[in-house]
Structure formats: structure tokens, C-alpha cells
Ligand SMILES: Nc1ncnc2c1ncn2[C@@H]1O[C@H](COP(=O)(O)OP(=O)(O)OP(=O)(O)O)[C@@H](O)[C@H]1O
């Protein structure tokens with residue numbers, strides 16, 4: 001996939017392999033936190049077919065949305081960028097036409113290209129749950145990823161598997177590009193690591209790759225060194241809950257050789273539910289809440 | 305000994321509580337209640353985190369603190385106090401300082417401060433090899449690792 005021209009925009013993807021973990025709540029409020037730091041922000045609702053980002057901003061009527069783009073009613077994505085009541089913050093509302101979730105590949109490519117050309121300090125992508133191509137295809141243009149999980153085991157498992165899937169996808173892409181069949185086969189074996197225990201860790205896999213192609217091994221290492229996923233443990237009720245992120249960090253370090261993951265947590269907070277009933281983002285309804293302070297912390301990490 | 309965390313609080317009880325709870329959490333913390341000593345401490349220790357309690361602070365106290373903040377060299381700043389104090393502070397500091405800080409309005413929440421301090425410190429160090437927890441064992445079993 002040819003990457004479009006770079007500009008100074010930082011695209012941040014908010015993902016969460018499990019549904020309902022708080023991706024949209026975090027996206028909306030993170031967008032506000034960044035705009036409060038003086039950054040221009042566009043929040044994009046990419047939960048195709050199940051969009052609700054605009055409701056968190058209290059926007060009842062979406063004058064224009066991704067539907068219009070998908071149905072070719074408009075050709076330029078910037079034409080559906082809407083202003084919000086918050087300074088510096090704009091939004092692209094999601095589409096709701098049935099079937100939009102099965103976006104045709106060429107359409108999706110066009111959308112991805114248009115997204116990458118948006119001009120703003122930050123573009124936040126609120127993606128749908130899961131690890132389908134409708135989520136991961138958009139990650140190729142993101143410089144930063146915020147992976148949202150909750151402290152519960154199922155969500156943590158999903159989070160780990162999601163990261164692993166992403167890495168394997170990257171490797172597969174790279175191996176296909178350099179057209180080395182042996183490496184592609186090796187990757188299949190690593191997926192079935194129970195039968196090939198030496199490939200259980202990324203270190204093992206890198207060693208096996210090195211014996212076939214040194215340059216490929218180096219470029220995997222290089223990719224992993226620069227990979228700094230931000231993991232947010234949302235709805236933490238205690239310090240123990242918040243620390244579950246460290247366990248995930250250890251597993252990623254030990255088995256996937258990701259050395260620089262960033263772990264943050266967000267408190268469970270009644271202010272969130274109250275804000276929703278007021279149709280106001282938490283950062284505006286309760287700027288001093290624990291939730292708000294945690295979100296500001298994520299914003300600080302992103303602007304660094 | 306270098307202190308990664310420095311607190312300025314002229315208020316004996318607020319400063320005392322914060323100092324105690326941070327220390328209890330294993331965070332090596334220095335508490336100063338005078339401005340000149342605070343400035344000296346910041347210059348000597350180059351802390352990772354500077355906590356400035358500006359509750360009921362006078363205007364020139366805030367100006368002094370804002371100047372200290374300019375010497376922080378990338379340290380994370382946590383400002384605590386009433387909303388009026390914080391507004392005054394915001395007007396004093398340059399945008400440079402504003403990029404790397406968190407402002408917490410009263411009521412004082414030592415727990416939140418501890419958790420943020422830990423977060424900032426862990427962001428600045430390499431991932432630590434924690435001991436195997438029950439959760440880790442569970443996750444490994446599910447992932448067949
Ligand atoms: N920190 C929190 N404290 C309390 N409630 C929260 C918190 N974070 C999210 N919630 C609540 O959890 C619910 C799900 O949140 P949200 O819609 O943001 O999740 P999502 O991951 O976007 O879901 P989906 O997968 O359906 O897109 C909402 O009711 C929200 O108010």
C-alpha cells in the first residue's frame with residue numbers, strides 16, 4: 001500500500017479489541033484535553049456502522065457524516081469536518097448506513113488516503129472494537145496507537161492478542177514485499193508455536209529469521225525498538241487494577257520483545273455516567289474529576 | 305542522595321501529608337517549605353517531578369515558583385491548590401512550562417498524586433521485570449505461553 005505524503009499531522013488511533021471498554025469516551029475527552037493544550041484536533045468517528053462519538057459532544061444532528069463520503073455525495077473529506085463548541089476541536093461524524101461496515105476495499109483506501117491528508121496538529125481515530133480489517137487497515141497511517149483495555153482478564157487477553165496480531169501482520173507484509181517464501185512459512189509456524197516451541201518468543205523468531213535473512217531480522221528488531229504502544233487500563237477501581245497494565249507490559253516485553261510500551265490508567269469514575277446523561281463530555285462537565293486528570297495525563301504523553 | 309521528587313508546600317499539614325504518603329509508597333521525596341531552599345533543591349537534585357502546592361499563595365510567591373518552574377529542565381510539574389491560586393499561576397507561567405504538567409484543584413487527593421507520580425516515574429524508566437503475579441500466571445495459561 002503506497003503511503004500518502006507526510007505532513008505535520010499526528011494521527012492517533014484509539015483501539016480496543018474488546019467492545020465497551022471505553023474507546024469512544026476516551027477519544028472524545030482526549031480530543032478535548034489536547035485542544036486545551038492549544039493543539040488543533042480533529043476527532044474522527046471510524047466505528048463504521050455503530051457511530052456514537054458525536055453524541056458524547058451533545059451533537060444531535062449530524063449535518064454531514066462519513067456516509068456522505070462513502071456514498072460519494074461529497075468528494076473531499078475536509079468538507080464534512082464539523083466545528084464543535086470546544087475551541088480548536090473539530091469532528092468528523094461516523095456513518096450509520098447499513099453495510100458501511102463492509103466498506104469496499106477501494107473506498108476504504110480512498111478514505112484512508114483522505115484521512116492521512118487532513119491538516120491539524122492531531123487527528124484522533126475512534127475505531128470499532130475487534131481486530132478486523134476495518135480496524136487494522138486504518139492503523140497504517142497512525143503514528144501513535146492508544147490501546148484501551150479494562151483490568152479484567154478477557155480484555156487483557158484481547159489486548160495482548162491484538163498487539164501480537166498487529167506485529168505479525170507487519171511482518172507478513174514485510175516478508176511479502178521482499179518476496180521470501182521461507183520467511184512467510186516461518187511466520188506460519190510461529191503462529192502455531194505450540195508445535196514449534198522455539199518460535200514461542202519474538203527472540204526465537206528473530207533468531208530463526210536471522211538464519212535465513214540477516215537484513216530482515218535487523219529490520220524486525222528495528223521496528224520493535226521503535227514501537228511504543230500506549231496501553232490504557234480504563235475503569236481502574238484500585239491500584240491493583242491499574243497495575244494490571246504492568247503485567248501486560250511484562251508479557252509484551254518477554255514474548256513480543258516490545259521494550260518501550262507506555263502504560264497509563266484511567267479511574268472508574270461516576271463523573272463519566274453523569275456526563276453522559278447531560279450529553280456533555282466529562283472534561284467539560286467535570287473538569288476536576290479523577291477521570292479528567294487521567295485523560296489529561298494521556299494528552300501530556302501524546303504531545304511529548 | 306538525589307531526590308526524584310521534590311515538594312514545595314508552605315503549609316505544614318498539606319506538605320506533611322503529601323511527604324509522608326509519597327515516602328510510604330517508596331518514593332524518595334524531599335519536602336521544602338521555603339522558596340529559596342526549594343530553588344536550591346531543584347537546582348541540586350534535578351528532580352523528575354516537582355510538586356508545587358500554591359494553596360493561598362501570595363502573588364510574589366507564585367511568581368517565584370513560576371521562575372523555579374522555568375529551571376525544571378523537563379521535569380514533570382504537578383501544581384496543587386485552590387482554583388483561584390491555579391488561575392493566578394497559569395497567568396504567570398509561560399507556555400513552555402504548561403506543556404509538561406498537571407494541575408490538580410483542591411480538595412487535595414494524596415492518592416491521585418501518588419498514582420500520577422508513579423505513572424510519571426515509570427514512564428521515564430525502562431519496563432521493570434515485575435515478579436510473576438497470579439494475573440500473569442493466568443494470562444500465560446490462557447495464551448499458552
Ligand atoms: N472510566 C470510566 N468510568 C466509568 N464509566 C466508564 C468509564 N469509561 C467508560 N465508561 C462507560 O462505559 C461504557 C462504554 O464506553 P464506550 O462507549 O466509550 O466504549 P467503547 O469501547 O467505545 O464501546 P464500543 O466498543 O461499543 O465502541 C459507557 O457507558 C461509558 O460511559
Ligand SMILES: [Mg+2]
Nearest residue numbers: 023024025047
Ligand atoms: Mg465506541
